Amino acid sequence: MMSWLDPTRSILLDPNDPDLGDRTYHIPCYASLDTLVRSIERIGIINRPLVQEMPGGKMVLVLGRRRIEAARKVGLKAVQVRIVPREMPEADGFLLAFWDNIGQRFFDVATQAVVVRRLLEIFQRSTVATEFLPVLGIAAKGPRLESLRAIGGLEDPVLASLASGRILEKTAEILARLDRKERMICMSLMNQLGMNANKNAELVVNLFDLSVFHHKPISKIISVSDAVALLENELWSAPEKASRFRELVRSWKFPELVKDEKNFRDWQRRMSLPKQITIRHAQSFENHSCTIEIRSDSRDEANKILARLLNEA
Amino acid sequence: MEFSVEQLWIDEDVLDEPLTHEIVAKLPKAFIQVGRASTEAARLLDLEPDPLNRGKRILRLMKHKGAFIKPCPGTREYLCCGLKILHVGQGCPMDCRYCALQGYFNRPVMELFVNIDDLFKELDLYLNEDHLTFHRICTGEFTDSLALEPLTGMAKRLVTFFSGIKNASLEIKTKTDFVAPLLEVDPQGRVVLSFSVNSTKISRNDEKRSAPLERRLAAAARAQDCGYTVGFHFDPIIPFLGWENEYFETIDKIFRHLRSASVAWISLGVLRFVPELKEVAEARFGTLAYFHDGFLRGLDGKMRLHVDRRIEIYHRIAERIRRHAPSARIYLCMESPHVWRESLDVDMETNEELAAYLDEAVK
Numbered sequence: 176m177m178s179w180l181d182p183t184r185s186i187l188l189d190p191n192d193p194d195l196g197d198r199t200y201h202i203p204c205y206a207s208l209d210t211l212v213r214s215i216e217r218i219g220i221i222n223r224p225l226v227q228e229m230p231g232g233k234m235v236l237v238l239g240r241r242r243i244e245a246a247r248k249v250g251l252k253a254v255q256v257r258i259v260p261r262e263m264p265e266a267d268g269f270l271l272a273f274w275d276n277i278g279q280r281f282f283d284v285a286t287q288a289v290v291v292r293r294l295l296e297i298f299q300r301s302t303v304a305t306e307f308l309p310v311l312g313i314a315a316k317g318p319r320l321e322s323l324r325a326i327g328g329l330e331d332p333v334l335a336s337l338a339s340g341r342i343l344e345k346t347a348e349i350l351a352r353l354d355r356k357e358r359m360i361c362m363s364l365m366n367q368l369g370m371n372a373n374k375n376a377e378l379v380v381n382l383f384d385l386s387v388f389h390h391k392p393i394s395k396i397i398s399v400s401d402a403v404a405l406l407e408n409e410l411w412s413a414p415e416k417a418s419r420f421r422e423l424v425r426s427w428k429f430p431e432l433v434k435d436e437k438n439f440r441d442w443q444r445r446m447s448l449p450k451q452i453t454i455r456h457a458q459s460f461e462n463h464s465c466t467i468e469i470r471s472d473s474r475d476e477a478n479k480i481l482a483r484l485l486n487e488a
Numbered sequence: 489m490e491f492s493v494e495q496l497w498i499d500e501d502v503l504d505e506p507l508t509h510e511i512v513a514k515l516p517k518a519f520i521q522v523g524r525a526s527t528e529a530a531r532l533l534d535l536e537p538d539p540l541n542r543g544k545r546i547l548r549l550m551k552h553k554g555a556f557i558k559p560c561p562g563t564r565e566y567l568c569c570g571l572k573i574l575h576v577g578q579g580c581p582m583d584c585r586y587c588a589l590q591g592y593f594n595r596p597v598m599e600l601f602v603n604i605d606d607l608f609k610e611l612d613l614y615l616n617e618d619h620l621t622f623h624r625i626c627t628g629e630f631t632d633s634l635a636l637e638p639l640t641g642m643a644k645r646l647v648t649f650f651s652g653i654k655n656a657s658l659e660i661k662t663k664t665d666f667v668a669p670l671l672e673v674d675p676q677g678r679v680v681l682s683f684s685v686n687s688t689k690i691s692r693n694d695e696k697r698s699a700p701l702e703r704r705l706a707a708a709a710r711a712q713d714c715g716y717t718v719g720f721h722f723d724p725i726i727p728f729l730g731w732e733n734e735y736f737e738t739i740d741k742i743f744r745h746l747r748s749a750s751v752a753w754i755s756l757g758v759l760r761f762v763p764e765l766k767e768v769a770e771a772r773f774g775t776l777a778y779f780h781d782g783f784l785r786g787l788d789g790k791m792r793l794h795v796d797r798r799i800e801i802y803h804r805i806a807e808r809i810r811r812h813a814p815s816a817r818i819y820l821c822m823e824s825p826h827v828w829r830e831s832l833d834v835d836m837e838t839n840e841e842l843a844a845y846l847d848e849a850v851k
Contacts, residue, residue: 252499384780431794
């Protein structure tokens with residue numbers, strides 16, 4: 176690859192000039208800009224961003240998108256940048272962006288997804304597999320690569336949620352399988368309920384499963400009166416609302432299991448068990464067996480309890 | 489109906505095997521790669537979005553260096569029938585969307601073990617070493633027993649071998665109708681020719697490249713007329729909307745075509761799968777609605793429908809079967825004594841009891 180960095184020249188650029196929405200060489204970073212803004216306020220931009228001048232004079236960012244964005248926030252009128260020749264092919268420009276970024280920071284899964292998607296657009300699959308996936312820590316075999324490619328096409332707010340850990344990768348994978356409207360409904364629901372990433376995942380997986388199995392959009396599934404009344408109830412706290420909603424959706428997905436769980440809880444309550452004793456049912460109520468757990472404060476006490484049980488058995 | 493094999497990958501240490509020569513002679517148009525060349529081809533195949541898709545037209549001929557006879561990979565937490573697997577190869581040219589093999593192997597091509605002298609030596613030793621025990625042995629666990637029969641002639645060789653054995657039976661399990669070569673051999677009551685069956689809807693939509701149900705049943709009838717006992721495996725049973733009538737229809741067809749007296753057994757198994765299979769299958773085929781039913785983790789970690797639903801399904805299907813064949817030997821695959829009792833009204837408490845129940849059909 177020709178070193179496009181050799182023949183660069185420096186110019187002063189108005190930071191408001193480049194289109195920050197241009198994705199040609201975009202390697203996203205979802206971290207807050209605040210620290211970089213403060214840094215630039217104090218000491219300016221040390222490493223000059225790299226831009227490519229396109230036909231018509233449009234400037235496309237190759238490296239330093241966040242520096243330019245921070246410069247705008249600081250209110251800088253001009254920034255020193257380097258320009259690479261317009262003849263630089265898109266593939267080479269993306270390689271510059273990729274190798275510069277990967278050398279400096281860890282790619283969260285949202286960034287990996289966007290990068291994988293872009294790499295598969297630009298390069299042959301076999302090239303991506305041999306040159307890039309090992310460095311990204313992604314296996315070439317199996318369904319994950321295609322799943323990441325799909326996730327990489329999601330909207331920025333969804334990717335930002337993934338990057339921040341508010342949603343898990345498996346939630347993003349499901350969201351990628353929905354149309355935009357359904358996806359935004361799920362995002363809005365998760366924001367409203369304020370649950371953690373694992374509970375969000377369970378909720379989205381269950382809603383998606385119900386939607387697929389019953390051939391109904393999620394919007395229709397959650398528009399039943401029980402669900403609407405629950406979400407609109409102003410008496411419950413957010414966690415209470417979230418817990419009840421989650422349980423409602425579970426009851427739609429696993430009606431027999433939820434009924435078994437209720438019956439088991441009712442039975443336990445009637446038993447009024449002492450604190451040291453717990454009883455667990457068989458996994459998924461596969462059979463009628465139970466496991467009784469007795470906690471003792473010492474081995475001596477355990478011996479006494481065992482002796483009693485064995486005598487009574 | 490024969491399956492297309494476009495490439496033959498031959499390991500160097502089986503170049504001189506007689507079966508290798510036979511297969512090469514039968515595939516004059518196949519592109520052949522030997523030794524290292526196939527290793528590189530395998531690496532490139534792995535990089536494709538769906539290696540299995542092309543892998544089902546590639547056959548690797550290799551030596552099996554481990555044991556040919558293994559216990560069926562059942563599950564400790566549920567009853568197992570003690571079936572032994574004769575490992576003749578793995579992979580299959582058909583492409584059932586629910587197939588567990590998609591998530592089971594990490595090599596996407598079909599593999600055939602051509603060192604069959606070693607196979608027959610091991611079989612001989614195994615059966616003679618423990619001649620007091622009756623062994624039920626099957627070839628259709630990691631592959632379809634007959635899918636490559638036109639190419640390999642393996643099943644016919646095995647039927648010939650087993651026809652002379654007193655303390656074992658062979659089960660051949662298939663979704664094809666490639667029974668013709670077997671009908672030239674008298675199985676002497678030692679072979680069960682089994683057909684995996686399903687509702688017409690599942691068979692048509694989800695069992696790509698398999699023989700249509702009617703052809704399987706016709707093949708079963710021909711086999712029966714030539715002295716074979718036959719078996720049927722309703723596995724996986726998939727309870728989509730309207731499932732009952734469709735499965736009843738299949739059951740009714742079976743007994744229109746076959747005499748119940750020579751049906752050795754009918755097994756039932758509601759769809760269950762390792763959690764990873766859903767992702768693998770849907771990556772290959774897109775969303776499959778039945779994987780999104782209310783599946784829960786069973787005792788063995790596999791995803792299963794709630795036990796009460798399974799009991800209901802088995803009960804209804806068994807009832808329909810018994811309408812045609814009151815004394816049909818029905819068994820459940822990988823279920824608990826609780827499910828046996830509630831669905832079939834049968835007390836089946838141990839693996840040994842289940843093994844004996846099935847052994848009776850073939851001894």
